[in-house]
Amino acid sequence: MITVATWITILRILITIPVVVSLEMNQHILGLILILVAGFTDFLDGWIARRFNQVSDLGKFLDQIADKILINAVLIELAVSGILWPWLVVIIVGRDTLISGLRMFAASRQEVIAANIWGKAKTVSQFAMVLLALITGTAPLLMASLQVLVLFLTVWSGYVYFKDSLAIWRG
Template sequence: MNKNLNIPNTLSTIRAIFTIPIFILTIYNNYLWALILFIIASLTDLFDGMIARKLNQVTDLGKFIDQISDKIMINAIFVGLMQIKLIPGWFVAILISRDTFVSGIRMFLASKNIVVAANKLGKLKTVLQMSLIILLYFYGITKINLNILNEIMIYSTVTVSIISGIIYFIKSLKHFS
């Protein structure tokens, strides 16, 4: 059996190919289903990594698919939330620009067989993004005014995103020639 055709890689692939299009269809009609789908997709992200490590099924393909699936999922959700006016366009533009820049560096370095690990702020960025998405869905479902909390989360997320991107770039500089 091909070692790339394993459970963790399958979960990441399902998250990217099936979950995201269904999510995009639900965001415009039903916040509750979009939230449930987001939670399921987030859990597959958690479990694919745990399973890969536990079963010793970590592969280069899996690292790539997992990362791309996460970025597609988060960015697609933020674009959808922007379109329904739950999040500002400048925020989405900054996050997508940062992710594209960091992914570009990763791909360039990967072509030289160099891996620069994500920093702790990069992981915090992901947690903040997912927390913000849940908060925005909660607002969409309940209509409880969370403007101050939303603003704090938006600015915290974008600040951590920018700083983690800068740190990643600085860590990567030594590999450029």
């Protein structure tokens, strides 16, 4: 049975479509509002799952997928529209795909690769970059500086996760 919390997660996945369409139509404020709504559903589904004992493997899986679908779609759209450096988005999506694969491999061995401070800093910097891009458009110096910071945190956090997972690989 699909729980209320899982339906809310599915809604977050579906919100990605109007987010991308609004960004494509240069309706950045609408896109930002929809992203904030999606962020609220991310909080809400977790709260409902815990509060009403609806935590499920499907819900946990879809929650991670929903986050990746939304952020990657937004990053790709901002790169296509010329606001973000396309090669940076390729690095971000590639890193996230690699880390997701490492986490799945670890889970297959009953291990957990937990979030760390560098991964959290990467997420915050990406959110700030998207927020700035949607509010200001292309503020060149500020966007370039923030993209360099995001690049550093993306690569460094990926390295830290990979290094920390070596013990799992060695088995």
